[in-house]
Amino acid sequence: MVAGGPGAHILGHVFLTISTTGTPDRPATDLGFLLHKHPGKAQSFSTSHGTAHVLYPEATEQRCTAALLLEVDPVGLVRRGQGKGRGGAPDGALAQYVNDRPYAASSLLAVALSSVFRSALQGRCAARPELAERPLPLRIEIPALPARGGAELVHRLFGPLGWASVEAVPVPLDEQFPEWGDSRYVHLVLEGELLLADALRQLYVLLPVLDDAKHYWVAPDEVDKLLRAGDGWLAAHPEHRTITERYLARRRSLTEDAFGRLELVRLAEADGRDLEELDKELDEELDDAVAGEEPTPSTEAGAGADPAPRPVPLAVLRREAILGALRAAGAQRVLDLGCGQGQLVQALLKDVSFTEIVGVDVSVRALTVAARRMRLERMGERQSSRVRLVQGSLTYTDKRLAGYDAAVLSEVIEHLDLPRLPALEYAVFGAARPRTVLVTTPNVEYNVRWETLPAGHVRHGDHRFEWTREEFRTWATEVAGRYGYDVRVEPVGDDDPEVGPPTQLAVFQLATTETAATAAAETATAATNGTTATDSPKEGDAA
C-alpha cells in the first residue's frame, strides 16, 4: 500500500539540447557567442533548487550542440518549504502537492532558459551583435517533455511557429505493460531556420503551457513576462487563447484550488488514485460543451424566423425547462440538489418569485466555485438573503431540506452508482418530501446523435449510468408510486422522432389525494387514537 508519491523525482531528468550546423564562413560554433557560453568549457549555474549545467557534446565548424542539464535535488525540494503539520509532523501532502509542483520540470527548464541564456533570449549578443539578427538552422531536442494534450497539441503549438519539422513521439509508460499506454511525456525534436531568440522565447512560454501543471507558482508579474516573451508571435498564433489561458490559469490555482482540496487529495492517494479521478465531476458536461456545434437542439420559437438561428446550448434549454416547470408549480422555496457550480442557482436568483434558493452539493470545491461565480460575498443583503449554498449529501437524509416547495435534481442521479439510488430516492421523496421534484437526466438513445461521442461512451466521465427513455420512465413511475407522487416525463431539447430528446425531464408532484387526506386526517386522528391528546399534563402531581 503506497500513499504519496515521488512526484518530485520526475524532476531528476531535465535535459535539452540545442544544435546548429554551419559552414566555414558561418561556423556552427557561433552558437557559443549567441548563448554567451564558451563551447570549450562545462559551466555550472546554481539555482534555488539545483544546479544547471551547460556543456557542448560537439563543437565543430559543421555542427555545434549545447546541452542544458538540470541536476535537481528532489529530497531538498520536498523538504523545503514544508510547514509543520499538526502534531509536529510535516504535512506531506502539502509538500507533495503545493511545493513540489512549483518546480515541475518545464518550469525549471523555463526558469533555467531565462537565467542561463538571458541575453540570448532577449536577442542580444554583445560580442557579435549581427549574429543575433540572423536565423540559424536549429535543432532542439527535449527527450522527456511533459505535454498535457499529447503530441497532437505539441504540433498545434509549435506547428505555426516557422519550424520546418516538428516531431513529437509519445513516450510509453512502461514497455513491459503496453496496456498502460503512453506517459504524459513526448520526445520532442524541432528543426528549422529561426532566430535563436525566437526559439528560446517560444520554449520559455510553451514548455510550461504544455506541462499545464496545476499547482504551479507564477509570480504576479507573469502577464508582463508573457507579453514580453510572446512579442511578435503569440498574438497571431491560432492557439493564442489556449496558450494564454493555460499560462495564466496557473496563477489562481495555488491558493484557491489546492488548499481547499488537500483533504480530498489525501483520500484519493490512500486509494492509490490521482486527484484528477476524483475531480472529474467538475469537468464540463460534454453536452453542455458541444451542444452549440452538434445536431442542434433548437429553440421552438426560433425556427424559420431567423435565417441562421443560433443554436441554444442544451444546458440553457434545460435551465429554461426547469424554470418553466418550477413557475408552473408555483414554487417559491426551491432546493437545487447537486447544484454544482451554481448555474441554476444563479438563474433562479434572477427571478424574484423564488424567495428562497438553497444550493446543495457534496463537493466543497464546487460550492466554492459557485460562490465565487455568483460573487456571493459581495452580493447585496436583499439578494443574498434569498440564497444559501450548503454542503450536503443525497445519500443521507437531511432535516435541513424538509419543507421546501420544490427540489431540482438536474443531471444528478446519473452521477450516483445505481445501488445507491434508493438512498437518494428516500432522502428526497421520502424524507425531504417537497411538493414538486424535477429530475433531469441524459437520454442515452440520443447519444448516437453526438458526433464527437464515440459509440458506447457516456457523455461525461463521471456518469455511472445513462438511461433510455423507457428506463427513465419506469424508474420515475416506480418512485412516484412508492412515495405518493404523480409524475410526467417531458422532453428537453429537440425531440428526435427516432431517438427522442437529448435530455429527459420528470416532473413529480406530491399526489393530490394525499393533500386532501391531510385535512381529513386531522378530524380522524382523535377517533383513531382512542382519544385526543389534550389531557392536562399531570407529571408533577402524580404520586
Added chain:
Amino acid sequence: MNDDRKNDDRKQRVLPVTDLSLVVLVGATGSGKSTFARKHFKPTEVISSDYCRGLVADDENDQSASKDAFDVLHYIAGKRLAAGRLTVVDATNVQSEARRQLIRLAREHDVLPIAIVLDMPEEVCAARNAQRPDRQDMPRHVIQRHRRELRRSLRGLEREGFRKVHVLRGVEEAETAEVVLEKRFNDLRHLTGPFDIVGDVHGCSSELEALLAKLGYRDGVHPEGRTAVFVGDLVDRGPDSPGVLRRVMGMVKTGNALCVPGNHENKLGRYLNGRNVQHTHGLAETVEQLGREDEEFVAEVRAFIDGLVSHYVLDGGKLVVCHAGLPERYHGRTSGRVRSHALYGDTTGETDEFGLPVRYPWAEDYRGKAVVVYGHTPVPDTSWINNTICLDTGAVFGGKMTALRWPERELVDVPAEQVWYEPVKPLAGQAPGGHEGRPLDLADVHGRRVVETRHLGAVSVREENAAAALEVMSRFAVDPRLMPYLPPTMAPTATSKEGTRGGAADLPYLEHPAEAFAQYRADGVERVVCEEKHMGSRAVVLLCKDADAARERFGVDGPTGSVYTRTGRPFFDDPAVTEEVLRRLRTAVTDAGLWEEFATDWLLLDGELLPWSLKATGLLRQQYAAVGAASRSVFPGALDALRAAEDRGIDTGGLLERQRERAADAAAFTDAYRRYCWSTDGLDGVRFAPFQLLAVEGRSLAAVPHDTQLAWLDRLVEADERAGTGLLRRTGRIVVDTADADSVRAGTDWWLELTAAGGEGMVVKPLHAYGTDRGGRLLQPGVKVRGREYLRIIYGPEYTRPENLERLRVRHLGHKRSLALREYALGLEALDRLAAGEPLWRVHEAVFAVLALESEPVDPRL
C-alpha cells in the same frame, strides 16, 4: 394553643422544588430576591436581570436596556434548560407579561415552571434599596407600583401555568424558609433491575400469565428479584382487561413491577373520572367487563391510572420505557407534550388508506444513547432501530406477546391463543423507521464530531475532514450497510539510525526490524509476530453465507457481501466480479467449516488484494511509471552528451559519473515497482491474502491472538487450494521473542531474505493482538518495516544515497502514530458496535470517522 399556633407559623417553611425546573422569583424591587437566590441556589443556577442589564449596557440599572437584557436572560436560561439544568430567574417578574414569557420558555424545554414569591412590606423594600448606593435615588412609587402589581398577580399564578407556587410573606418567613430539591417522578435512574419489559397486553390475561411464567415469575414475583415493566395498553379489545389490571396493579403495589400508561389507560381513566369519551377501539369491552367488578376494584383502577407517570428513565439513564416512544430531548422531562408523545407518539397529520393516522417514524431520527423500549404500534416482529425497540407484537390481533429482558437484551415471547380482535388493517411490516433500510442521516456524520470509543475515549473529527469524507463516501463508496469497517492506517517502525545494519553488505537503512523489536520489547510485549507485507491494495471483504443472510443481517437485496478498498470504494467495477470473488471465498469458508465454528451467517475479513496494478492505476501511471518513463527517455541521450563532452576533453566535474549513478537508481526504481505489477484478465492473476478475521455474528475478533487468527486463515487458504481457484494467498510469518537475541536475529534474517527476494517488507504485531503498554496506553496494533528496495517507490529512486538518507532520517513519526492509534480505536469501536447488533448509524459513525481521519495531514511517505 395560641402559642402552638405561633410556633407553627414560625416553623421553617419547606419549599419543594423539582430538580429540573425553571424557578421564577417574584417580588418588588428591594424584596430580597437576590439574597434569597444566593442563599438557596448555586451562583451559576441564578440568572439575574440586573446582571444581564450590566452585560448589555454596562449599567445594571439602565432601564432602557431592559429589552435586550431580557433577551440575553431568556437565551441563557434556554441553553441551561436544554442541557437539563435547574435555572432560577432573579427579576421582579411582577408583571404577568414577564412571567408569561418565562412560562413559555419552560414549556419549550419541557420543564416545570415554579414560582417563589417574596411578598415583603413596602418599608422593608425601601429600607433595603436605601442601603444600596445605586438604588438610593429610586422613587418610592416604584416599590408601590411593584407591590400593587404583585398583589394583583398572586391569585392567578397557578392559572398562569406555574406548577408550584410558594409565597413567602414577611422577612422572617423568607429568611427561615428552606428549599428542598425533589426528584422528578419519571427519574428512576437509581433502579438497575434487571427488568423484564412487557409489550402491549390489551386484556389478553391468559397470554400475559403465560409470558410471565415463561419469564420466571411465580404469582407476580420473580425469584431472582427481577422487576417487570409494562409499556402500557393493558386494557381494551381483549377478553379480560380486569384480570390484567388485577395482576399488574398487584405487582406494582408490591414493588415487583413498574407500569407506564398507554393511550388506552388514559382514555379509560377519563371515562372512570366521568368524562364523556367514545366507547370505540375496544373501550366498550373493557367497560362491559369492569361492570362485572365491584366498585372498590373500579376505584382502585381509577386511582392506579391517575397515578401513572408518562415514562420512566431507568438503570442510570441507559433505559427509557414509555408507551409510544420518546425522542431524546423529552427523556426525563415533564410537560404536556412529553406526556402526549409518550402516550400517542408522533403523527404526521396524514391518514392512510384505512383512515388511521400516519405515525411519524420518530425512531428513524432517534440518535440518543439511552435505549427506548416502547409499544403502541403493532408489528409482526420486533426489531432494533436506532437504539429503540417496539414490543407491541399484536397479541390481541392474534400475533404474540413479547417481553425484553434487560440488560440481557433477550426477547421472550408467547403466541396469542387466538385472534381476540380483528385488526382494522394488516400489521405493519416493520416498526416505524424500519423501512428502506434505516436510512442514515447527515447529522450522523456531518461537521465537527466527537466519537466515543471504548478503547481510546473521545476521538474528534474536524469539520474539513468530515467534509472530504462525505464527498468520498457519497460519490464513490459502497452501500454503507455493506461497509461496517474501514482499516486504520499503520505507522512505520522508528527510523533506523545506523549506517550499517543487518550483517549483510555495508548498507544503510531507513527502516529496519531492530527498532520494531526494541520498541515492542520496551512496551512490555514479549512475543511479536512478523507477517509478510503483501504489496497490493488493502481490501476488506464482507462475506455472507447467501443472499438471504445478507438481506436479514444487512438489509440489502441482491448482493451477498462486498469487497472494498481502504476508502470504501467497491474494489471491482463489475458487481458480477465481486460476486465471483465472494463465491470462491464462500466455498473456502464452507469447506473450512468456519460457518459452524463461529455459528455465523457472515464474516468480515481484512486483507490485501494483489496485484498492486489492479487498483492503484492512477498513482501508478501518473507518478511511478511516469518517473521511470521519463528517466528512460532522458538518460541515454544525456549520458551520450556527457560522454561526448568528456571525449572532447571537457572536464564535467564528475557530472557524468553522477548521472550514471542516477540512471542506475532510476532503473532500480523501475524494477521496484514492476515487481508488484502483473497483468490480469478478469479474476485470473488476482490474489487475495487475508490477514485478519475481523468479526462474525455477535463477536468482534479483533482482539484474538494472531496465532489463532493465522491458523483460521491457513485453513481458509488450504480449503481454497483444494478447490483450486488460486484466489487465496498465505501470509508468511515468524514469531519473535523480543528479549531473545537469537530470535531477534532470526526475525531480522527472515526480513532480509523476504525483502531481498523483492518483498515489500513485513508488519510486526504483538502476538496477543490487543493490549496496552507499561504505561497503560493502547499498543500500536502493528508497525511496518519496509524493505530497502521497496522504499525507492516511496522516497524516490535516489533515496539510498548517503546525503539523501541523512536528510530523510528526520521524519516526524508522532502524528502518524497518533493517527494510527485513533483510527485503530475507531475501527475496534465499529467492530464492537457491529458485533453488538447496534444500529447502522452507530457503526457508520465510527467507520465514517476513520475515513475522515485518513484525510488528516500527515507525511504520506510514512
